[in-house]
Amino acid sequence: MSTRIYLSPPYMSGYEMKFVQEAFDTNWVAPLGQNVDAFEQEISNYVGVNYGLALTSGTAAIHLALKYLGVGTGDYVFCSSLTFAGSCYPIIYQNAIPVFIDSEPDTWNMSPIALEKAFVWAKKENKMPKAVIIVDLYGQSADYDELLPICRKYDVPVIEDAAEALGATYKGKKCGTFGDIGILSFNGNKIITTSGGGMAVSNDENAIQKMKFWSTQSREKVRHYEHTEIGYNYRLSNICAGIGRGQLVSLEDRIHAKKSIYESYSQYLRDLPITMMPISRNGEPNYWLTVIKIREDIDLIPETLIRALEQQDIESRPIWKPMHIQPVFRGCKYFSHKQDVSVELFLKGICLPSGVAMTTAQQEKVTNTIKSCTDLRKPLDHNLI
Numbered sequence: 001m002s003t004r005i006y007l008s009p010p011y012m013s014g015y016e017m018k019f020v021q022e023a024f025d026t027n028w029v030a031p032l033g034q035n036v037d038a039f040e041q042e043i044s045n046y047v048g049v050n051y052g053l054a055l056t057s058g059t060a061a062i063h064l065a066l067k068y069l070g071v072g073t074g075d076y077v078f079c080s081s082l083t084f085a086g087s088c089y090p091i092i093y094q095n096a097i098p099v100f101i102d103s104e105p106d107t108w109n110m111s112p113i114a115l116e117k118a119f120v121w122a123k124k125e126n127k128m129p130k131a132v133i134i135v136d137l138y139g140q141s142a143d144y145d146e147l148l149p150i151c152r153k154y155d156v157p158v159i160e161d162a163a164e165a166l167g168a169t170y171k172g173k174k175c176g177t178f179g180d181i182g183i184l185s186f187n188g189n190k191i192i193t194t195s196g197g198g199m200a201v202s203n204d205e206n207a208i209q210k211m212k213f214w215s216t217q218s219r220e221k222v223r224h225y226e227h228t229e230i231g232y233n234y235r236l237s238n239i240c241a242g243i244g245r246g247q248l249v250s251l252e253d254r255i256h257a258k259k260s261i262y263e264s265y266s267q268y269l270r271d272l273p274i275t276m277m278p279i280s281r282n283g284e285p286n287y288w289l290t291v292i293k294i295r296e297d298i299d300l301i302p303e304t305l306i307r308a309l310e311q312q313d314i315e316s317r318p319i320w321k322p323m324h325i326q327p328v329f330r331g332c333k334y335f336s337h338k339q340d341v342s343v344e345l346f347l348k349g350i351c352l353p354s355g356v357a358m359t360t361a362q363q364e365k366v367t368n369t370i371k372s373c374t375d376l377r378k379p380l381d382h383n384l385i
């Protein structure tokens with residue numbers, strides 16, 4: 001068996017097969033069935049909204065949410081720049097135009113200062129967005145008490161991309177519930193997985209009904225196949241939903257495990273010129289990934305550390321490369337915080353292995369490899385700090 005230490009491998013809790021077996025036993029392998037209904041119910045109860053819609057991916061959920069909010073050709077959509085591309089690809093699927101918003105230093109999520117700047121620009125140029133996509137990065141909530149009033153002031157709806165943040169909270173409320181529509185992902189590396197899948201969650205019944213209609217090929221409610229709108233094949237299968245139900249059972253244990261991984265890393269690495277991803281006092285993350293940042297005054301790029309880890313068969317990754325410096329989004333408008341926070345993070349940040357089943361010995365192997373990186377061990381000149 002491979003001894004490779006992965007970034008965030010799937011972890012089976014042992015309850016999955018029961019739900020999958022039930023689907024087989026009742027021959028509800030496809031199309032929908034009991035697991036899909038129950039998974040939607042269980043997730044929406046868990047996060048605290050009225051409705052859930054199980055879909056093939058988080059990206060599909062964002063796509064349908066944008067469509068529901070009326071985003072179409074030539075429309076503008078604001079989106080966090082520091083994120084995975086799945087957050088903003090659907091803007092392009094709708095032939096709309098993304099405008100990227102920087103992060104703030106406290107949570108690495110969307111900067112209210114940059115957001116306000118973008119709205120001032122949009123108002124002046126008559127380019128008001130149809131929607132704002134706010135991401136909860138690496139399992140930590142954005143600062144909604146700062147961001148939502150700005151969006152409300154300009155009367156623009158919010159899609160909360162909580163793909164990485166299932167189980168995280170902000171002021172006692174679960175991530176996924178802050179936007180007009182929230183989205184979750186159950187992709188293979190997320191805190192729970194259905195092998196591939198996602199969900200839209202909302203209190204807006206009409207939104208969920210309409211998205212459900214589009215996600216099942218826009219079939220009109222008549223016996224023959226009648227279509228008055230273009231549809232998509234975006235619904236989650238009953239088998240995948242069964243895996244998700246089994247995974248959800250152990251969500252709190254997963255968060256607990258990931259939190260202790262984060263805490264041990266911060267202990268192990270405390271004497272190094274490294275800072276941990278800051279944890280806001282406004283909420284509790286799900287600690288999906290432990291992310292560290294090499295201090296700015298250290299002449300070391302993430303690639304050097306990532307290579308050293310790779311030599312020990314340890315997987316690590318740079319922080320998401322911001323969307324506004326991606327070749328595919330060249331020319332898109334971007335609003336920075338003050339300094340360009342997202343680019344600074346990309347240039348110094350590394351995601352460390354954070355699998356639920358990671359052992360102490362594995363964590364020590366990771367941290368010992370980091371400690372042995374000579375460029376980090378150079379004595380610090382405290383006069384510089």
Ligand SMILES: *Cc1c(COP(=O)(O)O)cnc(C)c1O
Nearest residue numbers: 057058059084086087163185187
């Ligand atoms: C994973 C992810 C997505 C996309 O989810 P998929 O289920 O992989 O389509 C979107 N946004 C963020 C922030 C993600 O991490």
